[in-house]
Amino acid sequence: MIDVKELYQKLDTYMGKQVTLQGWIRNIRKQKDFGFIDFSDGTYFKHIQLVYDNNLNIFPLINKLHVGCAITVTGRIQKSVGAGQDFELSIEDLKLEGDCPEDYPLQPKRHTREFLREIAYLRPRNNLFQAVFRIRSVAAQAIHTYFQEHNYVYVHTPLITTADCEGSDQMFKITSLNMQQMPMVDGHVDFSKDLFGKQAYITGSGQLHGETFAMAFKKIYTFGPTFRTENSNTKTHANEFWMIEPEIAFCDLNGLMDIEEDMLKYIVNYVLEKCPKEINFCDQYVENGLKEKLMQLTQSKFTRITHRDVIDILKQANVDFEFTPDYTEDIAKEHEKYITEYFNGPVFITDWPKDIKAWYMKVNEDGSTVAAVDLEVPGAGELMGGSQREDDYQTLLNRAKEFHVDIDAIDWFCNLRRYGGCYHSGFGMGFERLVIYLTGVENIRDVIPYPRTPKNCDF
């Protein structure tokens, strides 16, 4: 019993030999006296052709099989005379492991992405999703390997939190109480009866907790699910998604950009090396030029430019933008697109107006901007967002108050600045954004196994 991947990797060894494979029929073409099966076991992007003819005593059995059937098949590996493949397996024995009816929804034809979302539990068997979810898995391993090789500590920051520092309107509330009959006291829910004795949430970021570990291990990263209640139905928003949040002590904004650039190139190289077939497929059927785009990225030097200078460029551009570029405001999607095309590659935009960025970012000496950086990449927009963190205790408290943050709930976080604090920086990368960039697939619903979006929590 071998995997199809092994067969492809050691073809010379197996040529002319008998092997046994286990997997599924992706297609079957039955002729009167012979037939062909398109077979996959999911371990390798390429399928293998099985051939059979009526000299087999199981010929009638094989001719009763359908698309989708699970089989164990034994046969000899031989050179293929047909076009489309170099070798094939000539069936000598076959056992039906699991039948599949003729009305199986996933037929070997072009289905719309919308339809495939409706059969999300079957779509990983489809070529596109074989590519997307293999790339997703390999990209995750690339991230872990990059950070572990650089001696970062992987930290599992908590998902459940009672600290309401991001604004509870952005967070899901959780409870173990019976929601039909909440215990009330003085007209309010009595959360003292809840499992944690207070109102609890599931979090949208592990950064604050991550910082506490960076102050002990110097270099840490998180990689886990995060949640937002945003009621937004766009191609790039989901209510559950995965984030990577590295945090590095003794690291300023320039050091942070070095890490972001180095990490992204590492991931892209890793995926190009481990998933060449999947990338070729996406290049051919999803985004023309994808492979070229990725290879170019690994060779390019990322641009570094301030927000102010970006606005200058946008203002001078001979383009009729829907949104007017403004020195005190965020940039719009159309601006991101213009800037990455202008520099023909990834662009770090630094030093943002402080009022539109988070309260924990370090205020620059000018008093009006913060040491924040967004990485914009061609085709996917903002891929990472990071900053040097405010490391002055009093300045941090003042900023938190300005933003109406409940300081009591995060006194431990603020205390990091009192107990051997240091300059430090971190960033967040939305993992789905990365997978979108790596595959060319446009809709976040197609890069998450079971996407959760407003009014949509099936399966």
Add this chain to the structure above:
Amino acid sequence: MIDVKELYQKLDTYMGKQVTLQGWIRNIRKQKDFGFIDFSDGTYFKHIQLVYDNNLNIFPLINKLHVGCAITVTGRIQKSVGAGQDFELSIEDLKLEGDCPEDYPLQPKRHTREFLREIAYLRPRNNLFQAVFRIRSVAAQAIHTYFQEHNYVYVHTPLITTADCEGSDQMFKITSLNMQQMPMVDGHVDFSKDLFGKQAYITGSGQLHGETFAMAFKKIYTFGPTFRTENSNTKTHANEFWMIEPEIAFCDLNGLMDIEEDMLKYIVNYVLEKCPKEINFCDQYVENGLKEKLMQLTQSKFTRITHRDVIDILKQANVDFEFTPDYTEDIAKEHEKYITEYFNGPVFITDWPKDIKAWYMKVNEDGSTVAAVDLEVPGAGELMGGSQREDDYQTLLNRAKEFHVDIDAIDWFCNLRRYGGCYHSGFGMGFERLVIYLTGVENIRDVIPYPRTPKNCDF
């Protein structure tokens, strides 16, 4: 600027050379004319000794430093004359990055684990937690590397679910509604107004979703957080913990045990190789004999025995058990202990009474047991639980009904048996149990960065 880890790894290169380090003062011994600093940057378990004397013009500054201060220090690496270390850094320049007051809670003395939990945001700076959380991180990487090298696909199964298949009394409910004023209709909460349009939960297992991917990629694994509302204050229970759930198509119970055994040995070898200092520390200060236990495991052949035969052994044992062993019941902690000591190593217990195991496990031909397996390890009890899955559609439906599972919510899961199903198996491993086993630390609260237990959701 180099990491302390690099210094230790390339000591020959750096001996006699000037280097700059950034990190924290773990201890400082001030004499009249000289002093010693115990310095760590968190990148390596061993610290480094910094020496200084009053020939330095910054001598007064250094003598004002405290435990906990963050510093940038430059000096020459030289052989140490003192006992306790082979080399030291002779300070030439020092910059205070972040001060630390004298009432810093984490002093260089023995603190109780209970106290350290109260300062959970500082405890990763403590030696024990430097060891535990580095081992936790490296063990996570061992798991990812094992499965990726064996060509498994890492699947991010959803955390948010509306399928109430585990029994909602075990799951946290989540909502984006205002819990103070839930919208009601006919005396019930109107979940149609909630973000997903129905009652939603955060899940305790990714297995059902994992199976759908195993039917496409043959070999998959999950690794993510899971949640239980269990109101249980023991050393081994937490309400948020991480699980690994591999699922393998065309794999029976024996194949599954092969994988579990192979994986565990791989993880232990990996950690022994990458964290020798941390393991030695735990061996010395946490569990005497830990290292020997781990090394023995990698050499041992795990016992495989049925539940029935285990009960026979327990009944014949000359021990006054608190709970009488019974052929139709689960085994107690005391039985687990006896059995692992009896066989002097890990024990797979198979073929459990069907009524005390999950509804999706394959019913054996005897009609009374299921093809389930628990792995018991000396000192940590049940480390993994798995089974061959019921692959017959009608049998699965009947079992689900017996267990009062809402079949409509998981028709997709059941359908896997109709659309090219096959024999397949999977297991779950609680990641914290593994870390407890690897470190000898007894309480789950000390192997999770920020543990969530009943009435306890601080930080």
